[in-house]
Structures are given as structure tokens and as C-alpha cells.
Amino acid sequence: MSTTAEPQPMRELRTSQYLGYAGGDAANNLTFSMASMFLLLYYTDVVGIAAGAAGAILLVVRVFQAFTDLFAGQVVDRTNTRWGRFRPFFVFGGLPLMVLGVAIFSVPRGFSGGAALAYAAITYAVFGLTYSLVNIPFGSLASAMTQLPSERAKLSAARSIGSAVAIIALSFVVSPLIESSPDLQRSLTTVMVVLAVVGFALYFFLFATARETVQRDTTPVTLKDTIGQIRRNRPLVLLCASALCVLTGMFVVQTLQVYYARDVLRSANYVIVLTVVNTGGMFVTAPLVPRIVRAWGKRRGYVVAGSVAVVGGVGIALSPPSVPALAVVSFFVYGFGLAVLQSLMWALQADTVEYGEWKSRTRTEGSNYAALSFTRKVGQGFGGGLAAFGIGAGGYIAGSLTQTPVALDTIRVLTGAAPALFVGIGVLIMLAYPLTEQRFQTIVGDLAARRAGHAVPAGEPSEA
Numbered sequence: 001m002s003t004t005a006e007p008q009p010m011r012e013l014r015t016s017q018y019l020g021y022a023g024g025d026a027a028n029n030l031t032f033s034m035a036s037m038f039l040l041l042y043y044t045d046v047v048g049i050a051a052g053a054a055g056a057i058l059l060v061v062r063v064f065q066a067f068t069d070l071f072a073g074q075v076v077d078r079t080n081t082r083w084g085r086f087r088p089f090f091v092f093g094g095l096p097l098m099v100l101g102v103a104i105f106s107v108p109r110g111f112s113g114g115a116a117l118a119y120a121a122i123t124y125a126v127f128g129l130t131y132s133l134v135n136i137p138f139g140s141l142a143s144a145m146t147q148l149p150s151e152r153a154k155l156s157a158a159r160s161i162g163s164a165v166a167i168i169a170l171s172f173v174v175s176p177l178i179e180s181s182p183d184l185q186r187s188l189t190t191v192m193v194v195l196a197v198v199g200f201a202l203y204f205f206l207f208a209t210a211r212e213t214v215q216r217d218t219t220p221v222t223l224k225d226t227i228g229q230i231r232r233n234r235p236l237v238l239l240c241a242s243a244l245c246v247l248t249g250m251f252v253v254q255t256l257q258v259y260y261a262r263d264v265l266r267s268a269n270y271v272i273v274l275t276v277v278n279t280g281g282m283f284v285t286a287p288l289v290p291r292i293v294r295a296w297g298k299r300r301g302y303v304v305a306g307s308v309a310v311v312g313g314v315g316i317a318l319s320p321p322s323v324p325a326l327a328v329v330s331f332f333v334y335g336f337g338l339a340v341l342q343s344l345m346w347a348l349q350a351d352t353v354e355y356g357e358w359k360s361r362t363r364t365e366g367s368n369y370a371a372l373s374f375t376r377k378v379g380q381g382f383g384g385g386l387a388a389f390g391i392g393a394g395g396y397i398a399g400s401l402t403q404t405p406v407a408l409d410t411i412r413v414l415t416g417a418a419p420a421l422f423v424g425i426g427v428l429i430m431l432a433y434p435l436t437e438q439r440f441q442t443i444v445g446d447l448a449a450r451r452a453g454h455a456v457p458a459g460e461p462s463e464a
Contacts, residue, residue: 055388
């Protein structure tokens with residue numbers, strides 16, 4: 001058996017590695033969250049695509065992107081270079097991804113009808129494939145950098161901060177353009193070009209600072225073997241099911257937040273406020289996540305955080321438009337709970353890599369992360385599609401300065417009720433999650449003994 005690295009030294013990571021990992025997720029979100037937050041609005045109000053047709057593009061393409069995640073996981077698990085398994089993708093995939101980010105917000109002005117639909121669908125699909133080939137290595141990297149639960153929690157917190165910085169920056173830059181730009185198409189293209197430069201620089205910084213140190217088997221596995229391993233990895237299956245529900249609700253909020261601000265609260269500049277209180281919770285929670293893991297464990301912390309997010313969602317749905325302060329507070333409560341939940345989700349996913357290796361004797365970081373990302377992308381598709389179809393059914397009129405009361409109520413209630421319902425279901429699923437902190441430590445010990453040459457049997461299917 002050959003390996004690509006020396007056995008993992010059980011020590012803390014360097015500050016530059018946390019910063020690099022945070023920068024990597026910031027780069028991801030300069031395109032990913034830009035699309036999640038503003039692409040539907042761009043399609044309906046700038047390009048002129050009907051809400052139902054735009055929703056179909058978001059749903060179909062994002063589900064397609066879920067399958068590209070599985071493809072990317074296979075590519076990653078078969079990669080072995082002198083730079084490592086994951087790091088090369090940030091350099092060689094980062095630049096094309098940023099260029100495609102510009103393309104999806106640059107539908108040619110002369111395109112309308114079928115031509116606009118075709119351009120939107122094709123560019124977004126190619127963007128999704130390229131994003132998978134960068135994001136799957138990024139998400140898989142944490143499990144290759146350390147096996148210490150506290151360090152994985154810190155990496156999860158770091159990526160949450162990086163994501164929050166990017167999302168808040170996008171709200172500050174784009175929201176004023178929606179409110180006052182005389183040529184929104186040109187403004188968005190210019191912004192995306194600038195973001196492309198910044199994003200690629202962040203990917204290069206991640207490449208320069210990250211180190212893959214966890215020992216692994218380099219024996220390639222087939223897609224059939226990978227699917228079989230995922231099916232036998234009960235913690236991963238339950239985490240994926242929960243993630244599907246959580247992300248469905250989360251992307252309804254991300255998609256409709258700009259409509260909620262502009263149409264319900266009567267000013268697109270409220271996007272900045274809602275984004276800061278919603279996403280800004282990640283700054284508050286980031287230092288708390290390692291403490292939550294030490295005090296409660298990941299599963300219990302996940303359940304409590306999800307319950308807090310449910311309360312926030314109910315508050316969003318019930319907040320009257322005449323009292324914006326209540327909506328702002330509700331967005332903060334929702335964002336606070338979701339920030340902890342999201343950080344713990346990534347830490348839990350890294351733990352399932354060890355479980356899968358312990359169970360099958362094969363370590364597949366890329367495929368494990370791809371499985372979680374697959375369900376997240378399906379949730380993104382369902383959430384974006386539900387948002388678009390929902391406002392369409394409620395009578396939303398693209399480009400109109402005045403919406404009907406029914407349309408406004410649909411936007412308000414759907415923005416809050418969706419996360420309350422779907423995150424709540426995700427929390428209930430995680431009550432059955434079997435991988436406790438104590439069990440995980442036992443598994444890590446077994447793996448260390450195997451690598452030292454001691455006879456430790458693989459996990460049996462009946463075990464946790």
C-alpha cells in the first residue's frame with residue numbers, strides 16, 4: 001500500500017492555514033452566493049425572463065450540478081500530484097470559474113426569448129460543472145489537513161467567516177446598484193470582472209498555505225465502489241438527508257431576500273441590513289463553535305442551532321411589513337442559528353471520512369464531500385425553484401415598481417416559512433445521527449493502530 005503523506009502529526013494548524021481556508025470559501029462565494037442572491041432577480045428584471053422559466057433554469061441546472069459534484073468527487077479521488085490531491089484544482093480551476101462567473105451575469109443585450117433562455121441555461125450549467133471541480137477539492141481539504149476535532153471545528157469556523165465576508169461584501173456592492181444604477185447590466189458585468197480578479201487571488205493564497213498531511217490509501221476506487229461505501233456510511237447518509245432539507249430552506253431565503261427587502265420593506269438597501277444581521281451571525285458564532293463542540297458535541301450543537309434557526313424563520317414569516325425592526329431581529333435569530341449549524345455540518349462531514357475509512361479500509365475524501373455537496377446542490381435547486389415558482393404563483397410582476405398585496409404576502413411568508421419547515425425537518429433527522437464524539441475518537445484510534453501495523457478489524461455493518 002502506497003501513501004502520499006507521512007502520518008498526521010496531532011498538532012494545531014498555523015494561522016496562515018486558517019486564513020487561506022477562509023479565503024478559499026470567500027472566493028467560492030464571490031460566484032456561488034452572487035448567483036444564489038441575485039441571479040433570479042437578474043434573469044427576471046434585467047434579462048426579462050419570466051419567473052417560472054427562470055425557476056425552471058435554477059431547478060434543472062442546480063440538480064445537474066449535483067451530479068457534477070459526484071463526477072468531481074471521482075476525479076478528485078483519482079488525482080495524485082506533487083502538489084497533493086486537492087491543491088492543484090484551486091489554481092487550474094479557479095480562473096475558468098471566475099471567468100464563467102462573469103459570463104452568467106452577461107447575457108448579450110440582443111438576446112431575448114429562446115436565445116436568452118438558452119444562453120442562461122448553458123452558461124449556468126458550465127459554471128456549475130467548473131464550480132464542482134473547485135468546490136469539491138476545497139471541501140475535501142479539511143479532512144486531509146487534520147484529524148483533530150478542535151482543529152476541524154476551527155477550519156469550519158474559518159470557512160464560515162470567509163463566506164460571511166464575501167456575502168456581506170456582495171450586499172454592500174450590489175444592493176445600491178439595484179436601487180439606483182441606470183444600466184444594471186453593465187454595472188453587474190463590471191462588478192463580476194472585479195470579483196473574478198479578487199477571487200482568483202484568494203484561490204492562489206489557499207494553494208500557497210494549505211498542506212495535506214493526513215495519511216491515506218491511494219488505491220483508486222470505482223464509482224460503483226464509492227456509491228456502495230456511501231450507502232454503508234450511515235452517519236454520512238443521515239447528514240446528507242438533513243443537509244438536503246436545511247439547504248432547501250436556506251436557498252429560499254437567499255433567493256428571496258432581495259425581493260423581501262425591495263418589495264416588502266420598500267427599499268433594496270435593506271438587503272445590506274438583512275444580509276449583515278443574517279450572515280453577520282457567522283462572525284459572532286465562529287469563536288463559539290469550538291467551544292460548542294467541546295461542551296455539547298457536534299450533534300447536540302447542530303440540533304440546538306437548527307432549532308434557533310426555526311424560531312427565526314417563524315419570526316420572518318410573521319413580521320408585519322410596517323415594522324421592519326421585527327424582520328431585522330428575526331433575520332438575525334435565523335442567521336445566528338444557521339451559522340452554527342452550517343459550521344458544524346462541515347465538521348461532521350469531515351468526521352464521516354474517518355468513519356468510512358474505518359468501515360471499508362478505503363479513504364475517499366472527495367467522494368464523501370461530493371455526496372454531501374450533491375444533496376446540498378439538490379437542496380439549492382429545490383430552494384431556488386421553490387422561490388421562483390412561489391412568487392410566480394403569487395402574481396409577482398417582473399420589473400414592476402408596484403406588486404399586489406397577494407404577491408407581497410407570498411414573498412414575506414415564503415421567505416420565513418420555508419426555512420422554518422425544512423430546517424426543522426433537518427433537525428429531526430439529525431436526532432438519529434449515531435457518530436458521537438466518543439465513538440469518533442475510538443475510530444481515530446483504530447485507524448492509527450492500523451497504520452502502525454497492528455491487527456485491527458474493519459468495522460462491521462452492524463456497528464455505529
